Amino acid sequence: MRLRGWAGDLAMGVRFAFAGGREGWTRAVLTAVGVGLGVALLLLTTAVPSALSARDKRSTARDDFTYSGKVLPKKDDTLIIGRADTTFRSTDVRGRLLEPEGVKAPLPPGVGKFPGKGEMVVSPALQDLLKSDSGKLLRERLPYRVVGTIGHSGVIGPAELAYYAGATGLEDHLAAGSAERINYFGPSPQHQQDQLDPILILLIMIIFVVLLLPVGVFIAAAVRFGGERRDRRLAALRLVGADGRMARRIAGGEALAGALLGLVLGSVFFLAGRQLAGVLVVRDISVFPSDLNPSPALVALIAVAVPAAAVLVTLFALRGVVIEPLGVVRTAKPPRRRLWWRLLLPLGGLALLYPMIGQGRTNGNFNEGMVISGTVLLLIGVTALLPWIVEATVARLNSGSVSWQLAVRRLQLSSGSAARMVNGIAVAVAGAIALQMLFAGVEHDYVKATDNNLRRAQLQINVEGSVRPADVRGQLADTKGVRSALALATGSAGNKAKDPANSTEVGVGSCAELREVAQLPSCHKGDVFQILGTGYDDDTKKLAKPGTTLWFDGGTDVRTTSWKLPAGIKTAAQREDPTGYERGGLLFASGALPEATVAGLNQQVFVALDPSVPDAREYARNTAARLDPLADVYMLTSGKVDLQFRAIRNGLFVGATCVLLLIGASLLVSQLEQLRERKKLLSSLVAFGTRRRTLSLSVLWQTAIPIALGLLLASVVGLTLGAVLLEMVDSTISVDWASVLSMTAIGAGVVLAVTLLSLPPLLRLMRPDGLRTE
Template sequence: MIRTWLRELGLGVRFAAGGGRSGWARTALTAAGVGVGVAVLLLAASVPTVLDGSEARSDARQPVGVMGEDAAPPGPTTTLMAWSGTTFRDTQILGRLLQADGDREEAVRPPGVAHFPAPGELVVSPALREMLETEGELLSERFRGTEIVGTIGPEGLKGPGEPAYYLGADGLDTDNAWRVTELGMKGGETPLDPALVVLLVVMLSVLLMPIVVFVATAVRFGGERRDRRLAALRLVGADIAMTRRIAAGEVLFASLLGLVVGALLFLVGRELVEGLSISTISVYTADIVPVWWLGAVIVMLVPVIAVAVTLAALRGVAIGPLGVFREGTTRRRRVWWRLLLLAVGVAMLVYFGPDDAASTVNEWGISAGVLLMLCGITALLPWAVERAVTRMRGGPLSWQLATRRLQLNSGMAARAVSGVTVAVAGAVALHMLFAAVETQQRVETGHDTDRAQAVASRLIDEGAELGPFVDRYATAEGVTSALGLVRGWADLDVALDADGNRPGTSFQIGDCRVLRELIEVEACADGDVFVVPSPDREALAPGDRLDLAGPVEASAESAPSWWTVPAAARETHSIPGPHGDQYYGVFATPSALDVSGVPSLSAVALLDTVPGDEDVVEHLRNLAGVQEWNEGVHVLANTRLTSQFATIRNALFVGAVVIMLMIAASMVVSTLEQLRERKRQLSVLVAFGTRRGTLGASVLWQTAVPVGIGLALASAGGTALGVLLLDMVGAEVTDWLAFLPLTAAGLGMILLVTVASLPMLWRMMRPDGLRTE
């Protein structure tokens, strides 16, 4: 028996491989469809290795060292490293300052850096080098006084599109930098919020489901001609079981060929992906390697799906010696089992919701519930198309041609748009969940952008540097006003505590305008002093003495700089500044507290900028530059997104682009396959005088009707799924109209598919299509 089955499967392979132009065209369409799906699946199976490779390279450049008194002693191989990153137009640029304690050639250097940079020398990533060339002076001004002497190798970057640099420096010490003895500290893992886990699970389910649907659809290309050929085999003596095994052999050959095509597409695509950077995500070619067991599952599962789908399709077709029963009246599709899929999916989502008490998420249960609901929505599409087209009557000739074709075989049309339906349904639910979770993950910063839009800060050696520092930013392009403030730390003239430390307090010096931004002040004039008690310390009293030199006195062996709280000092309360911080201690105007000679202070400038000018921030960052570890510009924003959510958002954008391209390709292939099946009918219609415009419009209607029904079904089902998911994470619906842009995208896809199929339609209308064999 096994030998007989193998022989019949081999006969199917011979039909697929040796069926002439028609057979090879059918096999090529199936292999192309399966190949596209397999290539995307292999790409998805490579995601774990891509993440592992990126994380490993990121860990390899992390310093092992400490700052301050606990730092290791300097040695011939130790390196001082300080953070010096910057941002350009929302793009984070990784930056480090490097200073060797000994010989630069022997010092610890980051991976990918061939030669340790001397002071002023810059080693940049290829992406940053390209940014410097394309952005011109607006970015290159930030690196003034530096010279590019090298390029960071791949082993030192998370991806080829990561902008990064290492800058040689001098003047670093353990007070402002890490003394690095080695590199390669593994970063700790931060657990994901349950809402983010649900979002990630739904995202993966929604992105992968259309691929499976597309593969299942592709293996049914050429179904009508195959059934007619099987009817001819019945005429020469083959029984039903034999015809099914022959059909299985035919689709098995096409699916195996599709695996080869998919592997080739994957190999070609992975060579091209290194040059692409989508939403800050970039990948090295060497990282794109499928996880071995996922690759094995894909290789084994695709042929199984192909054979299973083919045999399932043949169960609904009666193939006899005299023809195919499907060409007559077909049995109406049943709806109960389709609704059952939806009901089971809803039940699983309700049952497997996140456990708020334990902060855990059943990823497999939620994924299964989402997939069952999407399967139910997709399964409803053929039933809905069949019920809709049976009621269509009359209309223009192009409409009648389209509806009649749909009435004869609505299943093929429904299969062609099933990928669009499942993708839109999942995208609607995902968009609703995404918008709600974004609201949850948006953190209030406490900034008040109505009072200031940016804050510049710098550590200064003495108070006299405040004026030039503030003036430098006040005259910057796009700055309308700048308020300067000096901050420092003073020791109290009291006994040492139990740990041998002297208690202290902070002091802030600025004019009345800036003091009103930080404390409650009714009346203020130059010479006034205010005292704000800290929550954990009693308020300073008039007569208390402060050493403004603070902790610097002991280390620098400098004389103390005593100042006494005047009797006229008034007690008040602190208020959050524009940058969200609250200060305590002494607040004084410049004439009341002169710090022109006091060392180790911090200068702060609160900046108002021209609204709507995005380049203002870049000019401010250029003033700070990248060579100074102790100066920076912080842009104020009322809210910010958590970094984990931002990463998921970028990954979603990349996945959505890939899936939409695949769906568009699948619709084009499906339409071309339907036109090939109708070659003879089209030639007959042209021979009888039917206009080409009429036939083109019929192709448009033939695509638009099932797509329209599918979009309506997907919008309703996706919205219901979105409401369930939002209830799971305890969020409210923020966008009931999430389906509108996705529906518009689906309608635009109809036009693109129609335009792409017109050249083949014109070719199918030639008179030679009337020839027969």
């Protein structure tokens, strides 16, 4: 019976929301828009794991290089595949050269038939790029005729740049490792899924909490839109015989109506956003719309939790409101808020996080439940403390300009609604500050400085031995945007043709090029040097003797060329090359070795670019591709980022962007709702002669005071949470004040933008016809 009464009251509230005329519909739509934005982001979040899983499956299904070190025998079902990856203006291009060796050779996923020599099949995104004016330099690098496109199953995302080109003669590259013979596509037996360490798992957990918690806060605030006008309707219900509990349940039914409509709008927003995801690329991440499929269980949870939360939040909000037939005792001065229970939330969060201090990579995984619960309680403490802080602060604000006094008086009467409007952004900023501190604290473990000397070279190009050193050096040196190209033929030499007992690395080049990798006493054409100072290199000492026969690496398992060391071997000291590597072994000046011997060595080229030439890197990459389609081109950088850490950081950027858009949209809806409720008041003030400029400034102050207090509280809570997280990962506590200030500035900027966007509706509401009533 009691359940039936609840259902009847809630149903009556739903009818009031949809059948209560323009007033009811307006409130229901505003609530639905606010809830819908949050629901759309929740659906998007629940769909992200499925999208990433689909990307991983497609990526794994096209795996080709096993890196096993073994060469399969040629059969009717084998394929030789060459790695021809490149980079075009900081975007990676996945390239493969294909040479089928029989009619049963495996086809790559998404490819209908093998392209012939000089032909290629490309991803749709690469096809569009090659057709555009901006792809002119890349067209020069890929001199193949496009004969088809790669299907959906062969690319990990709609924006991926990838191609498969037909080729011949790839067998010569098998020993060097740039090509491999395979008989299937997919994960190799050696393939192992990379495991995340505990600190990266902690980062992911904190990111999800920080990104999703503001969404929940916004949904909770959205269902309370139009609270003051709703209270007048509740008083009318009391007048016709409803008791206080029934009136509250009817109010919950109105909120339920807005939440249900919000679920519908949220689904529409999500479907529209999912289609938009196919054309968006954020930090080189793109997904197919069909991959964004939320888990049915999570969708069901959202469908149940959001309406239930709307009802519970409404009942909780009305717990201290006395609804009488002649009015609502909320318009009187509300009782002072109590502080003690509000402090319990952040203190409880700290209590849950404290036992995990000092854990991490060496002491096992973090307790996921405690981490999530502790972080949620600490951040929810912001929403509990902010109304008390706003109330206590505005109670002490009095004198000032007319606009200031109007704003302060409004805040004194309804500090709760003002705090609710900025609760979400305060939670988001607090979480962002904590995340910035955690990222900065653990970054040194995942971002390593390299030894590259960028003043000496900016590119390193490795070309296999089938190309003459003179051609490599000459063509790169003549390339537009290249200041210098120092080519060194590198390889190894041993005392036997096969399985040598002693071997050492060798380098061949001009005297100028040898001086880039060693300190030479003097150098002339035909000189031979041994490099001392490596300490552990006993093989070089044994081999560097006049008359010793050296067998040189010719790119095969058996060393095919030999040469006797002459007398007069000079001694050189070590020197770091542009990549910071200090080599040992033997160096040969030009003319010392026969050309046939040098031809079997690989070419290592250090390229210095002219920074004043646009696309200098692309010109150098084009030349390298002409010399050898399988050439490896590395851009030398000052730092190297762990791939897993970079993926998590990129994911945070994508999520933060979505939450920031939600914050702005929700704040704008909330601001418009508050202005709508004060329509008659604003019109009355204008009718009595109040300047529009004064009212506009008062609206700005009403937003600025709570947001300033909210950002201050968010900074304190964020710094506290960040310090605890750094203690948990056993990292030194340090504050990146620039990041803290930037996070608070972003939050303030969003609020300022929302306030400016709300000024045109504000000016319209100040018109005298706002006094009209029905």
